[in-house]
Amino acid sequence: MKNNNDAASRRRFLQQIGATTLISATSPFASLANQGKAEERILQYNKKITANDKIRIGVIGYGVQGHFDLSTALKVPGVELAGICDLYTGRIENAKEQFGKDLFTTRNYKELLDRPDIDAVLICTTDCWHARITLDALAKGKHVYCEKPMVYKISEGHHVIEASKKSGKVLQVGSQRVSSLGYAKAKELLASGEIGKLNMVNAVYDRQSSIGSWEYTIPKDADAMTTNWDKFIEVTEKMAFDAKKFFWWRAFKEVGTGVAGDLFIHLLSGTHLITNSKGPETIFSTGQFSYWKDGRNMPDVMSGVMQYPDCAEHDAFQLTLQVNFISGTGGQEIIRLIGSEGVIEVMGNNITIKHSIMPEAPGFGGYDSVFTFSKSMQTEMQADYDAKWTAEQRKRKVKDDIVFKVPAGYSDHLDHFTNFFDSIRTGKQVVEDATFGFRAAAPALACNESYFSKKIIQWDPVKMKLK
Template identity: 45%
Template sequence: MSKKNSRRSFLKKATLTSAAVTSSPFLLAASFEEKLILSRHYTAHSFSANDQINLALIGTGIQGIYDTQTALKVDGVQLVAACDLYAGRLERAKELWGASIYTTRDYRDILNRKDIDAVIIATPDHWHQKITIDALKAGKHVYCEKPMVQKPEEGQAIINAQKESGKICQIGSQGMSSLGNEKAKKLYEEGAIGDLVMLDMYNDRYSAEGAWQYPIPPDADTKTVDFDTFLGKAPKVPFEPKRFFRWRNYRDYGTGVAGDLFVHAFSTLNHVISSMGPNRALATGGLRYWKDGRDVPDVSITLYDYPQTDTHAAFNAAFRINFIAGSGGGGGFKLIGTEGEMEVGQNSVTVRRSKLSMIPHGYSMVSFTEEMQEKIRAGYDLETLEPRSSSLSTGTTTWEAERDYKGGHYDHFNNFFTAIRNKGSVIQDPTFGLRAAGAALLANDSYYKQQPVNWDPVKMKLI
């Protein structure tokens, strides 16, 4: 269905809905408000001991643990090994998943095992490319945490390695497969908000933990932490626990708020509107409060330009992160179009449609005589710029997931393991992952260069 016809279909449904929920001639002219249910049916499977997908975790830190806990909720998956460079995390892995799992500090030991089918890579960002490529070459299916790469130019090598290996590679932006994203994509394609004009995304935090000041265990030293291996391709520096346990705060190992938070929004945005991404970015910000040795900003504002394509009009996107938000914190992701706005979350979607005022009122009429004002009003009345149907299609509809919904994180892993079993496709392959990461990382390039940067979203290269 063409976008024009889709929008006509949506408007018709919206008008009928508003008429149905109102009950009097007076109310027919008012906007409506309704709530609907989002649901997903999961088919239960029973797998024998010989039909389990054997999973290993590489990087047993915060996200690695959350990823694995979610992955193991999917039928037919078992954890057999874990890898980390801090001894205490290997002990934690055995606490969580049993003393029988194999643990090691060397990820290559994991890749050399013939009984491992798939790996979760949840290491610091600067290790993503190498371990992902090594895992694919070793014949393992890969779930790699976002951002897929630390630098955009690293992405093509992963794309090529995945194609050559024939293995599944899912990039881990955990909300991608959610009911919210799924519904938002359908609504957008139906024309629920008209032509996209702007994306507004923000994430406010007000805690040390939210600003990546993670706890450092008192036993951290050169015996319990393999710091030299952690450094990898990064510059060699003396042992410093903060760099290991709070690596997100350093450009040498992480990607700042852009790679950690922007990339989620780009994954959702590009998926919902079927886009390849922006072509220009302009960033500003600074280190305003968390002056703890980090060299990445704690306040970041980036503006992106999206060019017109077959799936969307040209529009702008505003991304804002504040790690010292005295308001207490919060977040939002809102698509704003010519005919409404759509707020998207993993578990819900809200569409608000308003009536576009086309007829002038008192403010702009004040400079004309009373006689002229009457003539102007009469002229507008003849043009019928605000038909009654435009009022009937206004209002707010919220779709919410059922309480027993397993969540977007579960759905993303379910998509991954289903693709492995059925030799199918994943929702966020390396090409998609590079487009999301590349767009996000433009913010860093612009911020440190102190100038706009240009990006080719088709070739996925800086210009």
């Protein structure tokens, strides 16, 4: 318990500085007070999906994401499945159970690329195979939808960009938020000056589950033969068979890119879309093993800090990234764009706008040094302040909070695939081409480099090269 004499002394001090001063001292924090319910608006969505030409697709990598991607792609009218490739025999069997025994299946992706009846491929493999298969697919004249990150190594990026341009085929990277109706609205609001001058972005993608942390179920028949292990490690260092590295590949640096390549990249691609950014100049990250100590060598908690330069596209801002795989929040996905006059919070596909606008007049009194001056000085300076600033100039301007929501049933994943197939049919610019994909992938991969080297990574966002 505190000493009673100390408490009495504190009361006397508070009485001396005056109740009015105490009230005014709280004014800098008034904007944080709980407000009434924000106005809700539903974003208009009138896009029609039509089939102008038949497009036959092949899937390379029929794991979790391969299943989700194929299911969504087949919702686009005019898209037909022509073949599936996977290294694991159980997934080949699963494909035939789903689509019939006559479906073309293979454990060699080149056999799928050789088929003239396939127009486009969905590359949903382990990260270390993305660039190799993309280059081979483009060389065979196939359109490519490649899951993020587009590349496993930064050194692969320019090769993919050049091959994409040379091929004349559509290449879209699979970060579906880039096609989000909500993100497009956030981009519009930021550009309109709704929150003033942007200075910081806080981006978080947390989870709290074993599946969310990549501890996928491993089949009982997994071995070097059923997984075609020798083929799997053809682009990596030679390794003895490890079922975890095959089925939990994101958790291992030898074949995957960890939380940075899986989730940081969603936050980066979304931020780049909204801000029109080409990327950061400096990148630093740190991580730890907090809970999932299951043999993985990529951390389950990771944070990154990136500095974006003052440039033609945007003012300078700092980006903080966070992934926590054992988050007591239960999991969350949010990009918080902080400006001088408010915050745009992007949660999934929905947006909340909160305003906090400083008054025109500077602060005076309250939690300020003025009460420490002599009384004559306080009186003189108060008179000067009152003469210079009107009561209106001392008030904070108030703008109502707004919540934008997408229509019920909206899917950015379907929009992303629709944009991909529209580009194939019409020749229009794809929404996430190889250059955009690399500008999101490189900073994410640089986070891993920073984590392991314990150094700040210098990046040229225009030339897309390490400094």
